[in-house]
Amino acid sequence: MGVTLSKNAQLIKFFAQLGPGIPRTRLVKMAYMADVISRRYLGRPISDLEYRKDKFGPNAPEIGNVISELEAMGLVWTKNSPASTQEGRDASKMLFDSGRRVVFDFTLGENEILAYVAENYRAMELTEFVRDVVKQTRPFKAQRRFHEPLPMDLEDNEGRNLVGFDLEAIARAERQAEAGDFRTARDFFDALRTRLTARYTESH
Amino acid sequence: MTPYERVLPHDTQNLIEEFLLERFIGTATQLAAADVIEAEIERIVANPMLGASVPDGPFEKRRIYRFKIAVGDQRLLAEFAYSINKERAVVVFSGFQEVRAPL
Numbered sequence: 370m371g372v373t374l375s376k377n378a379q380l381i382k383f384f385a386q387l388g389p390g391i392p393r394t395r396l397v398k399m400a401y402m403a404d405v406i407s408r409r410y411l412g413r414p415i416s417d418l419e420y421r422k423d424k425f426g427p428n429a430p431e432i433g434n435v436i437s438e439l440e441a442m443g444l445v446w447t448k449n450s451p452a453s454t455q456e457g458r459d460a461s462k463m464l465f466d467s468g469r470r471v472v473f474d475f476t477l478g479e480n481e482i483l484a485y486v487a488e489n490y491r492a493m494e495l496t497e498f499v500r501d502v503v504k505q506t507r508p509f510k511a512q513r514r515f516h517e518p519l520p521m522d523l524e525d526n527e528g529r530n531l532v533g534f535d536l537e538a539i540a541r542a543e544r545q546a547e548a549g550d551f552r553t554a555r556d557f558f559d560a561l562r563t564r565l566t567a568r569y570t571e572s573h
Numbered sequence: 574m575t576p577y578e579r580v581l582p583h584d585t586q587n588l589i590e591e592f593l594l595e596r597f598i599g600t601a602t603q604l605a606a607a608d609v610i611e612a613e614i615e616r617i618v619a620n621p622m623l624g625a626s627v628p629d630g631p632f633e634k635r636r637i638y639r640f641k642i643a644v645g646d647q648r649l650l651a652e653f654a655y656s657i658n659k660e661r662a663v664v665v666f667s668g669f670q671e672v673r674a675p676l
Binding site: 406409410478481482484485528531532533534535536538539540541542543545546550551552553554555557558561562565566568569 | 578579580581582583584585586589590593600603604607610611614627630631632633635637652654656663665666667668670672
């Protein structure tokens with residue numbers, strides 16, 4: 370499929386693909402964590418969803434529209450079913466992937482973050498995820514009033530400053546290594562010494 | 574001797590070389606600093622747990638190792654970011670930078 374989706378739609382489609390059906394509450398919280406972590410390490414969110422404080426954690430009201438857009442394109446489908454899983458009442462709103470492929474244009478750094486969120490939070494018990502992870506983030510704790518926007522910029526570059534390294538650059542270098550664009554340390558330093566010595570010899 | 578291969582991606586090679594040329598004057602000093610950096614790589618590979626991982630994010634699976642480069646009168650701090658692939662017996666040094674902080 371050659372359609373270019375918005376980053377918001379790509380984010381939802383990505384989480385839908387984790388399958389085998391993702392409840393709405395978990396979807397919103399995972400999107401939120403992806404944006405929080407992206408702000409921490411890349412200094413910007415992946416999506417431009419606006420998160421507001423809700424009793425059950427951050428909520429992004431426009432996600433409903435994004436899902437409708439994806440549904441209309443045949444990329445996802447939704448199902449209302451009785452609450453019967455550990456997801457509790459939220460299991461009544463489930464999102465499923467249609468299996469149709471799209472082109473994602475996430476950066477290497479965004480990919481790393483999405484992989485981290487998927488790996489760590491997809492299977493975490495929902496109550497624990499919301500209580501111990503999502504509600505402990507600085508924007509959620511800083512906003513005292515329900516239904517008001519969360520001050521997401523509180524997270525900007527917090528991780529980047531702690532780590533000191535640019536995640537995009539690290540991911541790029543790792544990609545180079547995977548692609549064979551590398552030298553072993555011994556080969557590199559031997560060649561470097563030869564170059565430095567040759568430079569000295571030429572100048573004298 | 575550990576079986577890990579020491580992998581320096583293209584960008585990391587450039588970062589190390591630029592650092593040596595910009596921060597050290599004279600071939601002997603540059604060579605000495607290169608020796609220190611290579612020795613620190615060997616130290617990491619001998620014990621990949623030396624670096625710290627940063628929890629709760631994409632650096633959880635990577636490690637950052639800080640070390641001192643003392644050559645002549647110069648005392649600088651630098652860091653490697655690296656990841657360990659035990660299956661392939663490889664340590665990939667994916668980042669290198671000087672740390673501008675007091676020793």
